[in-house]
Amino acid sequence: MDKTVKAEGRSIDSASARVKSSAAKPASRGRAKPPAATRLGVAKTYKLYINGKFPRTESGRYFTLADTKGNIAANMCRASRKDFREAVLAARSAFNGWAGASAYLRGQILYRIAEMLEARAEQFVTELKLMGLDKRAASREVTATIDCLVYYAGWTDKYPQVFSSVNPVASSHFNFSILEPVGVVSILARQESALLGFVEAIAPVIAGGNTAIALASEQNPLCAISFAEVLHSSDVPAGVINILSGYRNELAEQFASHMDVNAIIANGDDASEIKMIQEQAANNIKRVIIRKKSIAADPYQIIDVQETKTTWHPIGG
Template identity: 75%
Template sequence: MDKNIKTEERFAQPANVETASAPKTAKSKLRTSPASAPRLGVEKTYKLYINGKFPRTESGRYFAVTDAKGRIVANMCRASRKDFREAVVAARAAFSGWSSASAYLRGQILYRVAEMLEGRSEQFVGELTTMGLSKRAAAQEVTAAIDCIVYYAGWTDKYQQIFSSVNPVASSHFNFSILEPTGVVSTIAPQEKCLLGFVSEIAPIIAGGNTAVALASEENPLCAVSFAEVLHSSDVPPGVVNILSGFRDELTEQFASHMDVNAVIYNGEDMNAIKLVQEQAANNIKRVIIRKKPAAPDPYQIMDVQETKTTWHPIGG
């Protein structure tokens, strides 16, 4: 775990009730108030995103995220296994509707996500710079994330045409293979590039009609959790994307072992974690996708979480 994340467990109270006692100097950077008009900034409470709602973790635990200078920026929800299970329930419930939404509609909704992110660029640049990125690097990451979503929005009604087939069987049958989403996909998003990495992870999953439960970058979860607000205002149906913040060490096993998850994606190079994911995935023959290095967006990432369905019908009178 990264050094600049301090953890505490609280049992009696939700995480943010006592935040006044914590030093929050860095947070004000996100919403500056001019010195001439001394006004106390209204600080955002970072919460989970489950089933289209923003609950706190049921566990009441938090972890502090600090900026590059070690100042506390936010108390993030430290999601529990129960939060994860609830997110899976939401994702499963959303699957039927989202997977049968037309490709055109999914494309429009994804494009809408890009529009909303564009409109909130400044907020994300602010979060990224707070965490130590230069303004230029932050702006680049945000625009890359927007473009990534537009790219996958365009794929929703095209990958099927590229990767499906009509199969010339020898018998008198019409036979075709189409792609269908694998189902509920759990993903442990990359630690690096907390916005672009997260968006690159989610976009191909939902472009293909799957629903997702994602764990935000542990080192820098701010952007991923704020991205929930973008999704929320983009007509993405509740439950299609569920976002948790928390500890990889604690949640990885659950992401891989849950019996109602159909595929698990792990981003990172920790060989012990990779082995754990691969082993636990066998509980219900999950598809396992390991991404050690970030990959440039391409339709094969949509294909990673697609199933091929082949249909036969006799030809005759």
């Protein structure tokens, strides 16, 4: 065994030596240049992001995404309810760790996501252009997304002071209210905005210590799936953010009904969908947050997915 390895090592060495020697005498031997072969592009497979891994959908289904010229841009995973169930399991097991992480650490990680996105801005501009934006609008959207992440990174260790309170009560108690994350949050991302809409929905949720399962925009899912790669290189613990792509009308009901999901954020204004979400969410009295249109980043979006815990502490006596 050892011998063969050594033998192989030698042969590689001698091969590289040959390459070197031929490089030393350029072209003079008159060796013909190889014909310029047409290179096959290596297209990216857009997969799901569950528990820090990139699996294909368990169902094996996919749907085709066309670019603005009608060419096939990508085959997208059409996630099933079982994929969603796996994602909820991942989010649930990641919750205690993430909720228990210090506000400072959560801020650092959100900032790190922004750093990674900044470094890969060009890729996202290309994808947004593929989806029909012009160059200027595309870079504006990427920049706005990075700024949004930095904005919420800053809020992680500030919203507790701003929104917690000491309450005046008419008895000898020291009474105070503090915020705690609600738990696992399912998110239906905005349809029209591929990147900004997606990140705007996620960032305040995780800034507040929740874990999330997000369904990418059905029409513009490319950036959301690529964003998973940014998350993956940003020290976000596995399971804190899980990303699915698929048909919204197929998955929305699962997002709303799952008993182990504590809140749902639905971006969109389809009245029948909103009604369905409210009914299904009643099963376990999930918190329902409907955002009919895009709103600018603000700390109240963090508070939307926080519970208030009030403590009565006896004093005096």
